[in-house]
Amino acid sequence: MKATGKAILEQIQACAANGQIRCSNHGYDELAADALYFDEVVHGLSRAVIVEAYPDYPKGPSLLALQMDSSGALIHALWGIPKGYDCPAVLITAYRPDPDIWNDTFTRRKQ
Numbered sequence: 001m002k003a004t005g006k007a008i009l010e011q012i013q014a015c016a017a018n019g020q021i022r023c024s025n026h027g028y029d030e031l032a033a034d035a036l037y038f039d040e041v042v043h044g045l046s047r048a049v050i051v052e053a054y055p056d057y058p059k060g061p062s063l064l065a066l067q068m069d070s071s072g073a074l075i076h077a078l079w080g081i082p083k084g085y086d087c088p089a090v091l092i093t094a095y096r097p098d099p100d101i102w103n104d105t106f107t108r109r110k111q
Helices: 005-017 025-033 038-047
Strands: 021-023 049-054 062-068 074-080 089-095
Touching: 005 038, 005 049, 005 062, 005 074, 005 089, 021 025, 025 038, 025 089, 038 062, 038 074, 038 089
Parallel strands: 021 089
Antiparallel strands: 049 062, 062 074, 074 089
């Protein structure tokens, strides 16, 4: 049965709660580029909102979440779980969404 976005988010949150979380090399580069810190992105998982879910992604289920940084600014975080595993949760990338690409709430791509 295909995982729903809600189930993927809950799994990622459970991994984070158990300390089973990591950041990809690409993720660290993107965090630095947007002056974000890994810990603040992890902390924002508790109030994450699903923007897009990718349950059939070849490397494992993943999702794009709308979260907040430590100052309350909105960010996007792409999270995944390696295929065939329950954990760890992997922060693939996080960035400040571009208002030219996203709607005013950063939850839908502009046409």
